[in-house]
Amino acid sequence: MIIKDPVCGMEIDPTTAFTTREHMRQTFYFCSASCAEQFDADPHKYAMSGSATTGFNLSLPLSSIEIPILGLKKASQVSALQNALGAVAGVRTAAVNAASGIALVEYDPQVVTLPALIAAVKSAGGRVGGAQTRIGVENLRCASCVQFIENELKATPGVLNASVNVGTQEATVDYLPEKTALASLNTAIETWGYQTRPAASQEPVDQQQAAHEKEYRRLMNRFWFAALVSLPVLVTAYPQFIPIVRDWSMEMLRLAWAGAALLTLPVLFWSGSDFFSGAWAALKHRSANMNTLIALGTGAAWIYSTFAILFPGIFPAGTSEPFYDVVAVVIALVVLGQALELRAKGRTSEAIKKLMGLQAKTARVIRDGQEMDIPVEEVLVGDVIQMHPGEKVPVDGILVEGSSAVDESMLTGESLPISKKPGDEVIGATLNKTGAFRFRATKVGKDTALAQIVKMVQDAQNSKAPIARMADTVSGYFVPVVMILAVLTFVAWFDFGPQPQLVYALVTAVTVLIIACPCALGLATPMSLMVGIGKGAENGILIRSGEALQTAQAIQTVVLDKTGTITKGKPELTDIIIVSSRSKVESSRPSTFDLQPETVLRLAASVEKVSEHPLAQAIVEGAQARGLELEGVQHFEAIPGLGVSATVAGRRVLIGNLKLMDRENIPLGGLVEQSKSLADDGKTPMFVALDSQAAGIVAVADTVKEDSAEAIAALQKMGIEVVMITGDNRRTAEAIARKVGITRVLAEVLPEDKAHNVQLLQAEGKKVGMVGDGINDAPALVQADVGLAIGTGTDVAIEASDITLIKGSLKSVVTAIEVSRATMNNIKQNLIGAFFYNTLGVPVAMGILFPFFGVLLSPLLAGAAMAFSSVTVVGNANRLRSFRPKFSAR
DSSP: OOEEOTTTOOEEOGGGOSEEEEETTEEEEESSHHHHHHHHHSHHHHHHHBOTTTOOBTTSOOEEEEEEEESOOOHHHHHHHHHHHHTSTTEEEEEEETTTTEEEEEEOTTTOOHHHHHHHHHHTTOEEOOEEEEEEETTOOOHHHHHHHHHHHHTSTTEEEEEEETTTTEEEEEEOTTTOOHHHHHHHHHTTTOOEEEOGGGSOHHHHHHHHHHHHHHHHHHHHHHHHHHHHHHHHHOGGGSTTGGGOOHHHHHHHHHHHHHHHHHIIIIITHHHHHHHHHHHHTTOOOHHHHHHHHHHHHHHHHHHHHHOGGGSOTTOOOOOHHHHHHHHHHHHHHHHHHHHHHHHHTHHHHHHHHTSOSEEEEEETTEEEEEEGGGOOTTOEEEEOTTOBOOSEEEEEEEOEEEEOHHHHOOOSOEEEOTTOEEOTTOEEOSOOEEEEEEEOGGGSHHHHHHHHHHHHHHSOOHHHHHHHHHHHHHHHHHHHHHHHHHHHHHHHSOSSHHHHHHHHHHHHHHHOOHHHHHHHHHHHHHHHHHHHHHTTEEEOOHHHHHHHTTOOEEEEEIIIIIEEEEEEEEEEEETTEEEETTTOOOOSSSSOHHHHHHHHHHHHTTOOOTTHHHHHHHHHHTTOOOOOEEEEEEETTTEEEEEETTEEEEEEOHHHHHHTTOOOTTHHHHHHHHHHTTOEEEEEEETTEEEEEEEEEEEEOTTHHHHHHHHHHTTOEEEEEOSSOHHHHHHHHHHHTOOEEEOSOOGGGHHHHHHHHHHTTOOEEEEEOSGGGHHHHHHSSEEEEETTSOHHHHHHOSEEESSSOTHHHHHHHHHHHHHHHHHHHHHHHHHHHHHHHHHHHHTTTHHHHOOOOOHHHHHHHHHHHHHHHHHHHHGGGGOOOSSOOO
């Protein structure tokens, strides 16, 4: 802990304080004898003006801030937040209002920063609200600049968090609008020499493509100019190999070199302008980045060469030849590498472009009784839109007239068209297949399902995985280390190298500056994340962050909620059994007895049509699906805990459990054993009696999804333990588990205990993924290392999850882990390649091979290697685009 001297205000470590004093039950620490003496003269004065334990000084001006807290419900949360904030050094008061969701904090801005307050909120389990914006950063290619810009943004008053992505060239900033303005965020970025622009991810696809092509043309124009200048410069750099030129006199050569000096000036300050402006911005902040290395290397080569031709006499013999070829060729190669990297980056974001390209361009709106075609951006909530076969649905809405079958495969993965009737929801970007209908728009613009999916994918692509933060940290230290190595290289060659020592020293130092490439390190993670998260979206998997993607590849145990995850979440009629005969629902074969399965089902469904029991609807729907006509009901009575009774077509019908049959003294015979067998299979049997005689059994069950068993087997094959968790009794739970091949079952778990059970699994040292779809699954989804929500489930579960599976199939869980593993393998390949390149390239550039083989790396080859190392990383990331899941979720 750091505290302040109460006299002078100096921050000191208590363990190294000069001396201490006790006063008013407090300990005070001092930096010197002078401060201690002043305190002794009037201790009360200093004790009242400050606190030795909090560091808060009452004499200094206070700052107060209102921090929005999301999801405040329990009093215990309020207390925990107040305690966490109050414990931060420099905080005077902290009051949390659960009703308004606001934490009011008074603090000393010289002691505590806003990020420290936010960290305290998060440590107490709170989530901070506020606004979020994305800002485009033009020409951001320097990986070492990422950390500088992030720190500058985080130091801006009112900023909660900031993340800069070199892959997307965007900064994502969470901030409090009442404390900061967007202009101050732009200024924070521009102080590092970069121009800001609207985030490309928030622009239409065609505008993004146009901006991309414009930047590519800009870089290629600069490359071609540098390349054309390089040709005559190379001729003068190696006259001994060029006919005619090798016969020139030294005076003629010096004139040619003077011409090369003039020719390379526009290469330096036009083709290479980005490097010098970036280096100057870093210098103003007393730091260095990739631009510094290139600017230093090429600038030093040009200055040395110019002095060599102007003042050859001051250089040792044989060292007065210029290196203008290094200037022109290195800049040309590096700019070409940036252009190729930009072109490759465009391919990494194709998934987003595909999603955004799904949206209809126009909508046929009915206004004042007239149909009119308008751009989709102009559709308003409440507009009625006419749809014809073969057209794309422009926005989300509710069908009000007509009917059709709509293909939703592009968003949900459902292969068969979905029938739509009045009252049903239609989703923007889906395809109307057969009929004509009208619907009323309920969500437009950024509120549509497609827009929300695109935003979630973009947010994830702009986020950082933990492994990326490590690479950013290394990149931040990389440039200063390389500059030190370049100086040491120069000194070593100048002192111990062969003649001409100055030339060798300069060439090797420049080569070290040019070959070092922090960009490859910085691009290794974000480029793979962009492609991997995009591939997930293509397969109906929305990954919220890079951290979730990284954690998912390490999952060892997957916990599956039963209802709605393994099963369909909706009871269905499964069996009809009549006395002395059994007929499966699927076949409903005629019986030789007078009593037919259809008769039992028709009478039971007629009664259940009036019932409000949750299982009643399954029996009714089962009868309707078989074309049975239901009859009128008289004398209906619900018997609590037992069943129902009614009169149908003059016959008294009883439907219920064994207790009801016993109460009515109805003998069941072999039906009892059959009901036990059904219960062992996880079904709910209900006895049916007609006119006080046992008629049969109808059984209902929440049936297993068609592909659940296959998906669970695939997870187990991947070495992942699968656990089922449910509130059902153990007998039913184990019956379902047997059907799908699960051996570990957590049954009879109350909703509030699901998170605790996940915690117990984590206590076994396992990385746990939780898959659920209901409100009661939300705490467990948050507790798990990775929460995966079924997209057909509740909004609460989806909001609490790290990964959303748009398709309702468990196969998506397998695909999500496959995407994660493939992406992380790709990232590791990129990082290993980047580290290998730099750890091998820098020593070679320093001349480590010269004593053994007489080989010295040319600055030209160093420039080519540096330029194409980044292109290689981006190219490897693009290999992920060929990823195909082992089986698709349908």
